[in-house]
Amino acid sequence: MERYAIGVDIGGTNTDIGIVTSTGECLSRSRIPTQQFSIIDDYVDALSNGIKVLVEQYQPCEVSGVGIGAPNAHFYTGTIDNAPNLPFKGKIFLKKMLEERLSMPVVVTNDANAAAYGELVFGGGRGMSDFIMLTLGTGVGSGIVSGGKVVYGHDGFAGELGHVITFPGGRLCTCGRHGCLEEYASARGIIKNLWELAAQGNYSSPLLEMDKSAVDCIMISNAAAQGDSLAKAVVERTGFVLGLALANAVAVTSPEAIFLMGGPARLHGLLPEIRKSFENHLLTSYKGKVEVRFSELDANNAAIVGAAAMVLAEECK
Numbered sequence: 001m002e003r004y005a006i007g008v009d010i011g012g013t014n015t016d017i018g019i020v021t022s023t024g025e026c027l028s029r030s031r032i033p034t035q036q037f038s039i040i041d042d043y044v045d046a047l048s049n050g051i052k053v054l055v056e057q058y059q060p061c062e063v064s065g066v067g068i069g070a071p072n073a074h075f076y077t078g079t080i081d082n083a084p085n086l087p088f089k090g091k092i093f094l095k096k097m098l099e100e101r102l103s104m105p106v107v108v109t110n111d112a113n114a115a116a117y118g119e120l121v122f123g124g125g126r127g128m129s130d131f132i133m134l135t136l137g138t139g140v141g142s143g144i145v146s147g148g149k150v151v152y153g154h155d156g157f158a159g160e161l162g163h164v165i166t167f168p169g170g171r172l173c174t175c176g177r178h179g180c181l182e183e184y185a186s187a188r189g190i191i192k193n194l195w196e197l198a199a200q201g202n203y204s205s206p207l208l209e210m211d212k213s214a215v216d217c218i219m220i221s222n223a224a225a226q227g228d229s230l231a232k233a234v235v236e237r238t239g240f241v242l243g244l245a246l247a248n249a250v251a252v253t254s255p256e257a258i259f260l261m262g263g264p265a266r267l268h269g270l271l272p273e274i275r276k277s278f279e280n281h282l283l284t285s286y287k288g289k290v291e292v293r294f295s296e297l298d299a300n301n302a303a304i305v306g307a308a309a310m311v312l313a314e315e316c317k
């Protein structure tokens with residue numbers, strides 16, 4: 001009988017649930033609106049019902065467990081701790097609550113770690129024992145695989161490259177400190193790069209004629225593709241910062257590759273700029289040995305498949 005796993009991607013707006021095969025194919029998926037729930041018990045009831053419906057749809061089948069990727073999720077405790085973008089405040093004992101409702105193991109991790117499991121089991125990280133997964137989106141997340149395992153550290157919070165300080169005294173980050181990578185390479189960070197460069201240089205760009213609040217990364221990417229000098233400068237600045245931070249990260253775990261995921265990573269021309277800065281900043285002994293490339297996971301299902309991969313990788317213990 002084929003072995004399946006349930007993957008759950010909890011986001012501030014929606015929660016996506018999928019049933020995933022042992023080869024990483026998402027067979028079917030459903031969605032519940034996270035935002036419509038303010039009482040955690042009601043939300044967990046809806047989530048467990050959604051999972052049961054998918055499992056029943058594929059009976060008879062063997063479902064090994066439920067993997068969940070969520071913001072501020074903690075692998076060791078199975079909790080979500082004070083997630084600012086979720087409607088549930090405080091510490092949520094998600095693993096315990098869900099296991100009480102389902103007769104199968106549940107494992108919880110943060111979204112970037114789930115992406116790293118996906119890359120490890122189904123993506124470009126197959127056969128690799130050491131790589132770094134970097135996810136660019138609303139924030140910057142990372143999952144670090146070392147010796148074939150996702151690194152959690154002594155208290156479960158390892159792999160926060162988004163909050164590595166790249167500019168001491170730089171922009172104020174949501175974490176309360178200054179100069180974190182996230183403030184320069186997340187979607188909002190890239191837009192801040194745009195306004196900072198525009199204030200420093202003498203650019204004429206269609207982006208400067210737009211309503212400031214309407215400008216997004218897709219517009220910057222399109223402008224860069226058309227040769228706009230300001231947009232190209234933004235791409236260069238973003239690539240410089242990412243390359244610098246990733247070169248520093250290499251010195252810690254000596255990975256074989258770095259995978260990039262998320263919309264901002266696809267900014268036109270960004271990957272070559274990251275590679276240039278990365279190689280420039282690498283210690284000589286690593287030069288030419290570490291590939292920086294895009295994730296091989298299908299972006300539409302990556303979060304679900306990554307969460308399910310955690311179960312299939314037998315982390316459910």
Ligand SMILES: [Zn+2]
Pocket residue numbers: 162163173174175176177180182
């Ligand atoms: Zn920070």
